[in-house]
Amino acid sequence: MYRNFPSPQQEAQILCAIRRAGEIMTSALEVQDAVSAKPGTRNYVTAYDVKVQKYLFSTLAEIAPEAAFLGEEEDVHVLPEDKPCFVIDPIDGTLNFIRDLHCSCVSVGIVWGGKAVWGAVYNPYTKELFRARKGGGAYLNDQPIHVSELSLEDALLSVGSSPYIRETNWEKTFAIASSLFLRCSDFRRSGSAAYDLCTLACGRTDLFFELILGPWDYCAGAIIIEEAGGSIHQLDGAPLRYDTGCPVFASNAASHDAALRLLQEKL
Numbered sequence: 119m120y121r122n123f124p125s126p127q128q129e130a131q132i133l134c135a136i137r138r139a140g141e142i143m144t145s146a147l148e149v150q151d152a153v154s155a156k157p158g159t160r161n162y163v164t165a166y167d168v169k170v171q172k173y174l175f176s177t178l179a180e181i182a183p184e185a186a187f188l189g190e191e192e193d194v195h196v197l198p199e200d201k202p203c204f205v206i207d208p209i210d211g212t213l214n215f216i217r218d219l220h221c222s223c224v225s226v227g228i229v230w231g232g233k234a235v236w237g238a239v240y241n242p243y244t245k246e247l248f249r250a251r252k253g254g255g256a257y258l259n260d261q262p263i264h265v266s267e268l269s270l271e272d273a274l275l276s277v278g279s280s281p282y283i284r285e286t287n288w289e290k291t292f293a294i295a296s297s298l299f300l301r302c303s304d305f306r307r308s309g310s311a312a313y314d315l316c317t318l319a320c321g322r323t324d325l326f327f328e329l330i331l332g333p334w335d336y337c338a339g340a341i342i343i344e345e346a347g348g349s350i351h352q353l354d355g356a357p358l359r360y361d362t363g364c365p366v367f368a369s370n371a372a373s374h375d376a377a378l379r380l381l382q383e384k385l
């Protein structure tokens with residue numbers, strides 16, 4: 119059922135809308151005057167997060183009226199099982215966006231029957247558009263991408279710090295990061311989980327974990343990693359959930375088992 123959605127025509131229109139959403143981000147003015155707080159520690163949202171989400175919801179509804187929507191900036195998050203659902207983070211890396219760090223992305227995934235079946239992540243600062251369809255491969259700007267073949271000892275680790283609930287997670291986050299850091303080549307913290315998952319999919323990094331993320335953070339990146347030959351699941355090995363947030367571990371094939379063993383020792 120999912121192989122035919124979105125159709126090639128719909129996909130072209132969706133990707134055009136995602137690029138336009140990126141233009142809304144990069145043309146934003148006075149961002150720091152448009153910031154408000156959300157529940158949690160230093161959890162921010164800007165008027166541009168809301169503007170991009172509204173734009174994508176309305177535009178994609180015209181392109182694919184058969185689909186439902188779940189967006190980070192909604193008050194209530196409901197994932198229907200019986201139809202395709204766009205799962206959207208309008209600006210992933212909001213703090214980076216507020217501080218003009220040029221590492222924020224538009225992330226649009228499609229979940230159908232509880233699985234990610236299509237996804238696109240666009241970094242408008244680097245003009246990098248990552249995309250994948252289940253069974254169709256993964257691409258960066260229409261060029262095929264694949265995870266690296268580096269083992270744990272040569273792996274570059276991306277870490278997510280779950281800052282909004284740092285009080286309950288920081289010790290485990292830093293324990294896992296330290297344990298992996300002592301065995302791999304180094305670690306990075308970009309501030310955008312969606313971008314971290316895509317850099318893993320194209321072989322620039324090799325491992326990623328974050329103790330809690332929303333489905334909008336990882337939905338698109340998950341199908342892109344899977345189609346690029348990598349693996350992504352919860353820290354205990356369970357499949358990702360899209361009806362709620364969950365912990366995320368992603369890897370290339372070569373470093374997966376050794377890294378997961380080290381990580382699970384710290385759970």
Ligand code: LIP
Pocket residue numbers: 190207209210211212213278279280281282309310311312328331332335
């Ligand atoms: C962010 C993620 C990041 C994570 C933050 C937040 P947001 O997404 O991309 O990796 O550490 O807690 O979830 O909130 O900027 O869309």
